[in-house]
Amino acid sequence: MLYHVEILSFGANLDAKIMDAISILNAVQKDFEFALAPERLRSFAYTFVREEYRSTEIWSRLEEYRADAKAPRPYVIAVVDQKLRSDRYRNLFGSHQAARGLAAITLRDWHFYADSHRSFLCYYFIRYALSFVAPSIKAHLETRDCFFDFKGHRRDLEKSLSSGRICEQHTEELNAALNPETKESVKKMISIMKAQHAKSNETLPAESLREATRIGIIAIRPDEFRAVLDHFPTRRRAEGKNQYYEHARIRPRDGDEIGVAITKSPEQGQIAAQATANNMIRELAPRWILLVGIAGGIPDAEYSLGDVVLSSRLHDFSVTAAFEGGTLAHQQQGGPAHIEVEKLLSHLSAMEKDFDKWNLVQSLGMERPIETVPGAPDERYYGDAEWKASVHKSIKANFAGDAAHRLPHYVVAPTIASNTLVKDTALARQWGQSARHASAVEMELGGIYAAARHDGGGTTRVLAIRGLSDIVGYKRSPEWTAFACKTAASLAHSLIAAGLIN
Structure with a gap:
């Protein structure tokens, strides 16, 4: 296992929904291991309750979590169910600090843009895992039907969920960062994410x-x-x-x-x-x-x-x-x-x-x-x-x-x-x-x-x-x-x- 990504529920117990997505991604490949935080440590995030989450607050809390956990945790993702904002943008699906190995995702309003929480979370877990591996990747502000579109138009998420496409620029950047086995794992994860779509006829593993x-x-x-x-x-x-x-x-x-x-x-x-x-x-x-x-x-x-x-x-x-x-x-x-x-x-x-x-x-x-x-x-x-x-x-x-x-x-x-x-x-x-x-x-x-x-x-x-x-x-x-x-x-x-x- 090359990359271990730990995920925490912030402000509420969202573990069941998170585990739905984790099990889907872990079942089809072995290069990325997505996992919930150890049970003894989960209350650290459950009790961090906000009506609106600022990304800067989450980064600080995740760094505190790393320090308290007393073990290497290179990649950590927070999942919340309230509005998420940064200093620059007021209403985000997700945000990340790739170089620090940190990311945050909100489940608020997912049902307006995805047909299941599974496909929504799979998409963001994959996207931020790839950003951790290749921190130099930057989102497109314009829409290119790419995995890394910024999603300033929130309906752009639907395109990424159904196509799973990665543009040539970002494909080249990922190719430079990933070995052949890991690239194959990425393909499998994107494929199983697309298969979660309600209109998909693909047979699931x-x-x-x-x-x-x-x-x-x-x-x-x-x-x-x-x-x-x-x-x-x-x-x-x-x-x-x-x-x-x-x-x-x-x-x-x-x-x-x-x-x-x-x-x-x-x-x-x-x-x-x-x-x-x-x-x-x-x-x-x-x-x-x-x-x-x-x-x-x-x-x-x-x-x-x-x-x-x-x-x-x-x-x-x-x-x-x-x-x-x-x-x-x-x-x-x-x-x-x-x-x-x-x-x-x-x-x-x-x-x-x-x-x-x-x-x-x-x-x-x-x-x-x-x-x-x-x-x-x-x-x-x-x-x-x-x-x-x-x-x-x-x-x-x-x-x-x-x-x-x-x-x-x-x-x-x-x-x-x-x-x-x-x-x-x-x-x-x-x-x-x-x-x-x-x-x-x-x-x-x-x-x-x-x-x-x-x-x-x-x-x-x-x-x-x-x-x-x-x-x-x-x-x-x-x-x-x-x-x-x-x-x-x-x-x-x-x-x-x-x-x-x-």
């Missing part, structure tokens, strides 16, 4: 979104994936080492903007799901991973087809022993959800007003299918007499009379996972003896749990949100698959939009 990604969503089937994407129409593609992501930004109710990364497992089963989650954790480090899609249901009068199960505990029966004569024994693994998941699910019924529209037709894009209920189990029911009776009771409770027109709802319950697509009522009964309160049966949650425990260091929260497309012991109509995909996706999006998963 996944690592550049690491600090911006709070939530990851994994779908398994193509129909599950499409149902989730329908709720995040504005998004960007990102490329990781082994998989692509669709990255969306959403502003939850009464909260700051967060990033959501959506990807699809290459196939069904625990191994593929674990690999997908491993990749996501290593590249994006989301705090939460949501497994969103469909599952089979254990028959119960409280829920049925199209309803959504939020998993509070995992019963994993993937480890099986086979004995002579065809007898199988299953070792139960798994465990409770992360404590933060338990906290959310335990109190969720008291928060329903925050996401009460998730099950409306307008949110789902599809009406709940109709099931006819015979007086007794017919050819659609399978299993022994006791199981058929249990399934019939469940279907009747959820589709007969007024229930035929009810909205889908959610239940919080344990989930059974294995590498087996369960249609066998005898197997479901056997597992149910050990997992008495389980409501859903699926094939991937165990893999996600394992990834979160090992690659996530135990800090990654995992929540399965599964729409019930089947009831074990019942031959349902095909349209329930699409409906269950939509109910799971709608509930997941609504919980995020309400700010409950954060």
Whole structure:
């Protein structure tokens, strides 16, 4: 690493916005290292509060910071959120003393001239880093569509953000100051800055979104994936080492903007799901991973087809022993959800007003299918007499009379996972003896749990949100698959939009 640039928030904690830009620039090159000040030193700048900042005051404060920090800090940038002025100019985006390795930037009014704070800060971090490296570079007072235009006309900033162009004069000056590797790093930083523009179609490197990604969503089937994407129409593609992501930004109710990364497992089963989650954790480090899609249901009068199960505990029966004569024994693994998941699910019924529209037709894009209920189990029911009776009771409770027109709802319950697509009522009964309160049966949650425990260091929260497309012991109509995909996706999006998963 050739150049270390330290950045401080002045007058307020702007660290989250700064880290968004830092992570983007650091992800694509190794010659410039942008970093926040050490946590123990940040209060030095937080407490320097002004209604208007003079550059001369900031230079003095930054020199004091260098002295107090007691370690070499050749390049330091202050970021403020109030008006910035110098002795000569009254309203600046930024100012610098390149020979001293000092610069200042204001986030005030950035939204009038850039489509995100990320592109705005990336631009100024790059610009001042280059000025530190080549202090002789002077800004053009006239507009040349150059990175180093003075920006006396504030709209000139938009040109620099979209073009990233450096004029011939300044290119020659930089060429004299930079080695070939550092020049390549500059190109990469400018390219990733331009890619932050909302109208850019360029695929982003996944690592550049690491600090911006709070939530990851994994779908398994193509129909599950499409149902989730329908709720995040504005998004960007990102490329990781082994998989692509669709990255969306959403502003939850009464909260700051967060990033959501959506990807699809290459196939069904625990191994593929674990690999997908491993990749996501290593590249994006989301705090939460949501497994969103469909599952089979254990028959119960409280829920049925199209309803959504939020998993509070995992019963994993993937480890099986086979004995002579065809007898199988299953070792139960798994465990409770992360404590933060338990906290959310335990109190969720008291928060329903925050996401009460998730099950409306307008949110789902599809009406709940109709099931006819015979007086007794017919050819659609399978299993022994006791199981058929249990399934019939469940279907009747959820589709007969007024229930035929009810909205889908959610239940919080344990989930059974294995590498087996369960249609066998005898197997479901056997597992149910050990997992008495389980409501859903699926094939991937165990893999996600394992990834979160090992690659996530135990800090990654995992929540399965599964729409019930089947009831074990019942031959349902095909349209329930699409409906269950939509109910799971709608509930997941609504919980995020309400700010409950954060």
